[in-house]
Amino acid sequence: MSLTAKDKAFVKAFWGKISDQADAIGQEAVGRMLIVYPxxxxxxxxxxxxxxxxxxxxxxxxxxxxAITDAVGKMDDLIGEMSSLSDLHATxxxxxxxxxxxxxxxxxxxLAVHFPTDFTAEVxxxxxxxxxxxxxxxxxKYR
Amino acid sequence: MVEWSDSERKTVASVWGKINVxxxxxxxxARVLIVYPWTQRYFGTFGDLxxxxxxxxxxxxxxxxxxxxxxxDKAVKNMDNxxxxxxxxxxxxxxxxxxxxxxxxxxxxxxTIIIATAFGPAFTPxxxxxxxxxxxxxxxxxxxxxx
Numbered sequence: 001m002s003l004t005a006k007d008k009a010f011v012k013a014f015w016g017k018i019s020d021q022a023d024a025i026g027q028e029a030v031g032r033m034l035i036v037y038p039x040x041x042x043x044x045x046x047x048x049x050x051x052x053x054x055x056x057x058x059x060x061x062x063x064x065x066x067a068i069t070d071a072v073g074k075m076d077d078l079i080g081e082m083s084s085l086s087d088l089h090a091t092x093x094x095x096x097x098x099x100x101x102x103x104x105x106x107x108x109x110x111l112a113v114h115f116p117t118d119f120t121a122e123v124x125x126x127x128x129x130x131x132x133x134x135x136x137x138x139x140x141k142y143r
Numbered sequence: 144m145v146e147w148s149d150s151e152r153k154t155v156a157s158v159w160g161k162i163n164v165x166x167x168x169x170x171x172x173a174r175v176l177i178v179y180p181w182t183q184r185y186f187g188t189f190g191d192l193x194x195x196x197x198x199x200x201x202x203x204x205x206x207x208x209x210x211x212x213x214x215x216d217k218a219v220k221n222m223d224n225x226x227x228x229x230x231x232x233x234x235x236x237x238x239x240x241x242x243x244x245x246x247x248x249x250x251x252x253x254x255t256i257i258i259a260t261a262f263g264p265a266f267t268p269x270x271x272x273x274x275x276x277x278x279x280x281x282x283x284x285x286x287x288x289x290x
Contacts, residue, residue, distance in 0.1 A: 035268040035272050036272045036275050052268060105252055105255075108256055109271065112256045112260040113259045113262075113266055114263075114264075116261075119260065121173065121178070121199065122195050124256065128178055
């Protein structure tokens, strides 16, 4: 389900509104994921604190959301641009692809909570498609 | 059987008590039809679903959205027996409506997002977790008569 010009425009415009809160959004999305879908904790065996304001959650939320914000500028060639992240997730992290949808859902929930007026139906579908495209790019090297 | 703590029961009652079915129902169904357009296939008699504005202004979408969300009341009022409560609805969706069960999850996710929009930060991760549990049980119950 490729990104149309309209999708890209919606994503860029919305990201312009949220980018200064990107780190906090990432932290909350990862935090929600770990609480609502506790099986995801398996990927963080050395963490000691899975609460929303844990420094580990904060750091990882920032890492993930920075990469996603980066991807906003790379929508014309996500697979090419995210190739090394794909290698990492395929070989080292070995993240079960079902988790892309889980994290994406929690990013959308976080956006809905904090941007109720801007996160319209049309923004929702564009961002959902964008996150799916990013997920596909990261899973590109899986097999 | 699904176990519910007192705290979870309180959370479910509290969330449901704050939901305006007349608003949230229509918004949720419209959201599903917009974000997952293939679901429009199930609503061939609804008229104009050609764009987001048309869907959001469509009176049949609005009416059916209320019907769907009102059905969630059965789950809230029968938390200890959701599977039996939804047996007939499950059969209906399978045998008569031929809805792919994957779509129940899509609707559940859209409902969560619409509620998150309405509640804001009051939709804490803990509330989300309990709500997700309820919707998962409902989705499972709706799928239960399929095979």
